[in-house]
Amino acid sequence: MKHVSDYFGSLVFDDRVMKARLSSEVYQSLKKTIDEGAKLDLSVANAVATAMKDWAIANGATHYTHWFQPLTGITAEKHDSFITPAPDGRVIMEFSGSELIKGEPDASSFPSGGLRATFEARGYTAWDPTSYAFIKGKTLCIPTAFCSYAGEALDKKTPLLRSMEALNRQALRILRLFGNDHVKCVRTSVGPEQEYFLVDREMYEKRRDLIFTGRTLFGAKPPKGQELDDHYFGAIKPTVAAFMEDLNEELWKLGILAKTEHNEVAPAQHELAPIYTTTNIATDHNQLTMEIMQKVAARHGLVCLLHEKPFAGVNGSGKHNNWSISTDEGVNLLSPGETPHDNAQFLLFLCAVIKAVDDYQDLLRISVATAGNDLRLGAQEAPPAIVSIFLGDELNAVLESLENDTPYCGVKKTKMKLGVDVLPKFTKDNTDRNRTSPFAFTGNKFEFRMVGSADSIACANIMLNSAVAESLRVYADYLEQAPDFQSALQEMLKNTIKEHKRIIFNGNGYDDAWIQEATLKRGLSNYPSTPDCVPHILDRKNVELLTGQKIYTEPELRARYEIVLENYCKSIVIEANTMVDMAEKEILPAITAYAMELAKTAAAKKVLNEQITCAFECERVKTLSALTDEIALKIQELKKSLISLKSTETVCEESAFIRDQVLVKMRELRVPCDEAETITARKYWPFPTYGELLFGVK
Structure with missing residues (x-):
């Protein structure tokens, strides 16, 4: 039996491997680059490249790739072998420092939002030494940043690293004010909880909506869904357990800290949660996790669905982004300690987050904006x-005592007593959990619950890091000039609470009264859809933040605006075309065939005995005929809206038309199709139903 500790990280060129394979001088130089951002010398890169190549070949690798995260939302890789021709006709295996540091993939075919024209093909990948290289299959994967020939960031990693540097700069200024001169760097860390669905592969392959879009575009509610709450934390089915066991082993080999696994609320829904790690590494690991989930699922005859809302009427899938700030010494700056009211440093960082979320609530919403997530937010436990x-x-x-200059009368730690002597007593936490809150403090971290299941966590953390960095910059500018630090600190925190307490809400986020209070009384922004929120990324305050903190240039920012809206439009147009295709070629023929059988049955009965009423057959054929007429009409209306869509001139106009017209026609088409499913004999219905998909895995 293999022990996890024996193979954990076995496919990662991590610190243990570097210590063993690099000279002390090279190792120390590389660590200085990783930990302090020192410039990387080419001689060090050459030594690392040789050691990396030898280690990879010893582990069965034949190729290497610069593994990067373009603006598609998934990862990209171009494989090159290590072989180099030798004079005698043989080959030798070589890998240089220059090949490690820089690659040149084609940049013209990735989303660029206008930054690059098709004929401007050259792009560069640059090694990210802060994220360990790893082996996938027979390929050494080197995490890299990706930019254009002109130097514009064309990926998600570059602005993420910039945002981490921005927060580090400003947090160190604050810590110096508190006398923490020994701290060398401040890092944000993340533990993204990944929700997903598993469905039977044979059933999946019979549904073109799942194949083309990742979600079901049709489907009547099954007799049983999640009403009984019997799936959440329930016993894991054998097929799923085998998948999870296999998945864990693959992730652990890659040094991914997969920790918690369980059934989620919806049937066929599950969750994987890792231990926290540095944000850019957590981002790399989450991208790998999603890829490996899908590969492992295929080996078990399953398909892993990562869409935010693959099934209507049951929980969608999110990615809860658990975010915190720590020093290089391991001190969590969001840990309240035993007496949070006396912990001034904690209160400052807490207030910085509150200010950041209030000032840039629109950016946080934009960071999770996708067509799929629009379907998820606001229902079935999604914030x-x-x-x-x-x-x-x-x-x-x-915070109330601080705002009002009143003594804090804290409640003593409560011991929980469950009324059974044999059960242990334990201390109650200082906060409950609020599953309807988009941004919840959970003890020593914040849980940003709005991120969608298929999303890269990079976007959310870029905006969060940048906004908090800006709050800390404002605080540091003020406090560094203050004649009396303590009184200035107290006054600053007091003002922050007064000005930004509108963003704090501990109640039920689903309550209609909250919607009214939030928008009308508190003045909070409410952007239900991607077209509603994304244009605000170009608001002056947001441009000033993101360019001022050097996260994006203005052209990079405008490119992302174009790309997000363009992706939204393309996704929904694919869905609309798929709906038309399925309704015309599968659903209408199925209903017609069943109606024909009923009509033939009624006719045959009449031949036997004219007194037989055939009431069921006649009534059902009448209902089915009416539904086919309605479906045919709705198909034509959806087609017309897609034709009208072509007359829009900008991506902003196109996305608004889709929101207001195309999506409406799609919903209208679905209604009669789903109704027809409920009264059509199962043998005629052309694809697996919700009940079969949600309960089909044993």
């Missing part, structure tokens, strides 16, 4: 589209 912060009773009371 609403209105951004707010949950703090819990104790921290709320601390």
